[in-house]
Amino acid sequence: MTHRKILIAVSVALMAVISSVTGLNVAQPDLAAEFGVSQSTVLWIINVYVLTLSALLLPLGAVGDRRGRKPVLVAGLVVFGVSNVIAGVAQSVEVVLAARVLSGIGAATIMPVTLAVITSTFPERERGRAIGVWTGVAGGGGLLGMFLSAVLVDWASWRYLFVLPVVLVIVALAMTVRSVPDSREAAEHPFDVVGSVLSGVAVAGLIFFLHEGSVISLVAGVAAGAAFVTWELRRSAPLLDVRLFRERGLANGSTVLVTVFGVQAGVSIVLYPYFQTVLGWSGLLATVALLPMAGSMMVASGLAPRLAERIGPRATTATGIALGGAGLALMAVLVSAGGYLAILPGMIAMGVGTGLSMPPATEAITGALPRERQGVASALNDVTRELGTALGIAFLGALVARTVDAGGSFVDGWRTAMWAGVAVMAVLLVTAVRAARATSPAGSHRTSSP
Numbered sequence: 001m002t003h004r005k006i007l008i009a010v011s012v013a014l015m016a017v018i019s020s021v022t023g024l025n026v027a028q029p030d031l032a033a034e035f036g037v038s039q040s041t042v043l044w045i046i047n048v049y050v051l052t053l054s055a056l057l058l059p060l061g062a063v064g065d066r067r068g069r070k071p072v073l074v075a076g077l078v079v080f081g082v083s084n085v086i087a088g089v090a091q092s093v094e095v096v097l098a099a100r101v102l103s104g105i106g107a108a109t110i111m112p113v114t115l116a117v118i119t120s121t122f123p124e125r126e127r128g129r130a131i132g133v134w135t136g137v138a139g140g141g142g143l144l145g146m147f148l149s150a151v152l153v154d155w156a157s158w159r160y161l162f163v164l165p166v167v168l169v170i171v172a173l174a175m176t177v178r179s180v181p182d183s184r185e186a187a188e189h190p191f192d193v194v195g196s197v198l199s200g201v202a203v204a205g206l207i208f209f210l211h212e213g214s215v216i217s218l219v220a221g222v223a224a225g226a227a228f229v230t231w232e233l234r235r236s237a238p239l240l241d242v243r244l245f246r247e248r249g250l251a252n253g254s255t256v257l258v259t260v261f262g263v264q265a266g267v268s269i270v271l272y273p274y275f276q277t278v279l280g281w282s283g284l285l286a287t288v289a290l291l292p293m294a295g296s297m298m299v300a301s302g303l304a305p306r307l308a309e310r311i312g313p314r315a316t317t318a319t320g321i322a323l324g325g326a327g328l329a330l331m332a333v334l335v336s337a338g339g340y341l342a343i344l345p346g347m348i349a350m351g352v353g354t355g356l357s358m359p360p361a362t363e364a365i366t367g368a369l370p371r372e373r374q375g376v377a378s379a380l381n382d383v384t385r386e387l388g389t390a391l392g393i394a395f396l397g398a399l400v401a402r403t404v405d406a407g408g409s410f411v412d413g414w415r416t417a418m419w420a421g422v423a424v425m426a427v428l429l430v431t432a433v434r435a436a437r438a439t440s441p442a443g444s445h446r447t448s449s450p
Contacts, residue, residue, distance in 0.1 A: 002179065003122060007130050009175035010114035011137045013077060016168035017107040018138060019145025020084070021050060023165075026150045026283055027158035034158065035093040045096055047211050052104025053111070054386040055204035059196035060105075061112030061379025062239055065372060066191065069113050069120070070182035074173065076109030081169035088162035115378035119366045120183045128305035128363060135358040136301030138385065139261075140351075143268065143287070143294035150284040189237030196239060198228035203383055210390040240376055244368055252435050253364030256317060256357055257384045259428045260324065262392030263421045264354045267328065268293070269393045270400055270417050271347070277410050279340065289340060293351035300355025313360035318432050324353030325425030332418035335411060396420060 024031070024046045031042045064072040080103055087099035118130045145164070152160040205221020208214060232238035245251050268290060275286035300320070308316040327349030334342040362381055369377035396417040403413030 003126060003130070005175065005179035006117065006121060006181070007133055009172055009179050010073075010117050011133060012168055012175065013073065013110050013172035014114045014134065014137050015141045015145070016077075016080065016165045016172060017053075017111050018141035019148070019168070020103060020107065020165050021053075022142040022146040023149035023161050024158075026146060026287065027153050027161055030153060030158040031096075035096075037093050041093060043211075045093070045100055048097060049100045049104045049107070050386065050390075051204055051207055051211075052101050053107045054207050054383060055200040056105060056108035057112055057203070057379040057382045057386075058199045058239060058376060060108045061116065061375035061377075061382075062191070062196070062373075063375070064109070064113040064116055065375035068182045069117050069375065070176065070180050072109060073113045073117070073176055073180065076106050076113065077169050077173050077176065078106075080106030080110060081166050081173070084162040084165045084169070088159045088166075111382050112375050112379035115362075115366065115381060116374040117180060117183070119374045119378065120371055121181055128308060128359065129302070131363050131366070132301045132303070132305040132359040135304075135362050136298035136355060139264070139301060139354060139358055140294035140298040143290050147284075147287045147291060150287040154282075154284050192232075192235065192237070192239035195228060195231055195235070198224050198231060199239065202228055203387070206387065207390050210387075210394045240380065241369075247368055248435055249364040250368035252432065253361040253368070254380070254384045256321070256361035256428065256432065257365070257381065258388035258391065259424060260321070260354055260357050260361070261385045261388035262395070263324065263328070263424055264297075264350070264392065265389040266392030266396030266417065267350060267421060269397055270414055274410065274414050275340075278414075290347075292344060293347040296348045296351030297355040300352040301359055302355075304356045304359040307356065308360050313363065314432065314435075317357045317360045318429060320353045320356030320358075321425055321429045321432060322353070323356065324350050325422050325429065327351075327353055328418045328421040328425065332415050332422065335415055335418070 028039070028042050028046075031037070031045060032039060035041075060072075060076075083099045083102035083106055087096050087103065090096045090099060115131070115134055118134060119127060122130050148164055149161050152158075152164070201224035202221050205217045205219075205224060209218040209221060229242050232240060232242050245254075271290060271293075272286055275281045275289050276283065281289065304316055304320070307319075311319075327346040330346030330349060331343045332346075334346065365381045365384070366374060366377045369380075399417045399420055400410065400413035403416050404410055
């Protein structure tokens with residue numbers, strides 16, 4: 001029962017963070033009308049949260065390891081809750097932007113700690129299933145948050161969008177104080193300030209480039225990334241030991257998460273306008289239409305650890321990748337039939353495939369770093385997800401836009417994006433199968449990582 005309460009507490013905290021990533025997407029026209037600002041400014045209100053969150057994940061994950069995961073989680077929840085209250089009552093766009101930055105700081109404190117609590121406190125026999133629940137919330141929580149946000153915008157006001165995360169924070173705080181144990185590791189070395197700054201600049205530069213297409217930010221991100229690797233290789237106690245990427249488990253797990261989250265996010269961002277533009281649905285109905293994919297993803301994430309116990313994590317990951325690719329192919333072929341029911345089987349297959357592949361990949365990443373670095377391991381997992389999401393949205397969204405700009409229909413662009421996703425998943429599947437063959441002797445598949 002104790003472990004169940006811990007899992008519920010960190011899952012509610014994670015849901016607060018994830019729902020805030022997508023929640024404001026449904027309120028873009030309302031924000032523009034409320035403050036009299038351009039669409040570019042509205043997008044900044046949305047994206048500055050993700051940018052701040054992504055940039056601070058690694059250093060704040062390390063803070064959780066050193067200062068204690070429970071007090072850091074409590075502090076993050078307080079900052080996150082207060083910032084959402086400020087955003088909800090703000091009377092100017094400047095205050096909203098500042099509140100969203102503060103929310104990103106709180107979220108970057110919460111997100112890595114939630115997974116680190118699981119990996120550091122759950123016994124090995126329960127850890128895989130707990131990670132499955134965590135990945136289900138992380139993967140499907142955004143769409144559920146978007147649905148609830150769409151309901152609030154349609155029935156009330158965009159300001160009520162900030163009520164949902166505040167309520168979740170209050171619940172998470174109460175449960176964390178009562179149920180989550182404190183865990184911390186001895187701080188034998190000074191905090192890696194230089195590595196923290198370089199990692200933040202690198203991630204922020206790359207994410208900004210993917211959202212805005214700024215070449216300067218790309219150069220800054222790549223340069224900071226190279227400097228980060230060089231700096232970490234020279235330190236005896238690095239923020240992130242980049243040598244660990246030589247291990248197949250960490251490298252393969254990261255590759256799987258980047259690709260699967262990228263394709264899933266790209267498909268979601270393409271599906272939403274398809275429902276509105278082609279089928280003529282409202283924003284709320286379009287959001288409801290995405291829920292079967294989110295629901296199947298969450299259910300499959302919960303089942304993935306049990307399947308991994310039977311057939312091995314690599315086989316589970318490969319099965320998920322294959323199902324995800326098959327779902328995309330189904331949607332590409334059946335979209336010509338028209339209607340929601342024609343593409344629903346593909347959406348469900350995509351959701352199941354994503355759900356099956358995420359938990360083994362997450363466990364491979366967290367398992368590659370020692371117990372005292374679980375905050376950093378969890379943050380690396382989260383950074384990988386965010387980069388993949390940004391990549392997928394930029395890549396598949398651009399394919400649709402280019403097709404339409406070239407005179408094609410939206411459905412033509414949509415089909416092109418689906419087939420591109422199939423190709424990416426096929427390459428990932430081949431890579432995963434080859435990695436499994438290269439590292440798994442006969443009969444050892446039950447204990448290997450992706």
